[in-house]
Amino acid sequence: GAGVSQSPSNKVTEKGKDVELRCDPISGHTALYWYRQRLGQGLEFLIYFQGNSAPDKSGLPSDRFSAERTGESVSTLTIQRTQQEDSAVYLCASSSQSGGQETQYFGPGTRLLVL
Amino acid sequence: KQEVTQIPAALSVPEGENLVLNCSFTDSAIYNLQWFRQDPGKGLTSLLLIQSSQREQTSGRLNASLDKSSGRSTLYIAASQPGDSATYLCAALGKLSFGAGTTVTVRA
Numbered sequence: 001g002a003g004v005s006q007s008p009s010n011k012v013t014e015k016g017k018d019v020e021l022r023c024d025p026i027s028g029h030t031a032l033y034w035y036r037q038r039l040g041q042g043l044e045f046l047i048y049f050q051g052n053s054a055p056d057k058s059g060l061p062s063d064r065f066s067a068e069r070t071g072e073s074v075s076t077l078t079i080q081r082t083q084q085e086d087s088a089v090y091l092c093a094s095s096s097q098s099g100g101q102e103t104q105y106f107g108p109g110t111r112l113l114v115l
Numbered sequence: 116k117q118e119v120t121q122i123p124a125a126l127s128v129p130e131g132e133n134l135v136l137n138c139s140f141t142d143s144a145i146y147n148l149q150w151f152r153q154d155p156g157k158g159l160t161s162l163l164l165i166q167s168s169q170r171e172q173t174s175g176r177l178n179a180s181l182d183k184s185s186g187r188s189t190l191y192i193a194a195s196q197p198g199d200s201a202t203y204l205c206a207a208l209g210k211l212s213f214g215a216g217t218t219v220t221v222r223a
Binding site for chain 1: 149151159160161164204206213
């Protein structure tokens with residue numbers, strides 16, 4: 001079946017603008033994760049959704065970052081008033097169980113460049 | 116907070132040599148440990164998942180071991196090929212705390 005998809009694949013924006021990144025998880029996967037990877041750095045956890053439970057937002061770097069998920073489907077990550085340090089690849093992953101008991105499947109990422 | 120460290124940061128070997136990549140983590144109460152590879156300009160590819168009750172997993176030329184008591188995992192790649200050149204990441208826990216990766220170059 002189809003894997004995790006993300007859109008857009010690339011986004012260039014001006015400093016101060018808002019951006020929305022979209023993730024379509026694998027159908028039936030209850031868990032969804034957002035990560036980001038800045039150039040030359042490791043992956044950084046942002047937020048975790050599991051079914052209808054309250055999301056784990058412990059990785060969000062500031063209140064400019066927020067994410068929503070509709071049921072067990074699409075998720076959007078919103079960055080308000082973007083800054084140059086927000087430039088990174090934003091990766092989404094989904095898995096079929098919570099607590100990390102199942103493999104996480106990653107999307108191709110959205111490359112965000114803030115000018 | 117879980118901290119994951121990977122050593123070495125970079126590795127260059129001639130084709131045919133075996134590769135040994137090390138990963139250490141600070142919190143032994145992990146659910147699983149997952150190894151990924153990342154190719155330039157592409158997303159992550161999952162290689163192996165070791166659950167907390169397991170000690171190793173094998174897939175083809177890849178073998179990953181897990182020692183929770185010492186907080187270590189090792190990825191072995193046998194008979195390396197130029198196509199194995201990539202950055203290899205290990206990650207621990209359900210929310211996946213990632214190491215910074217080991218960049219591998221296999222010289223033809």
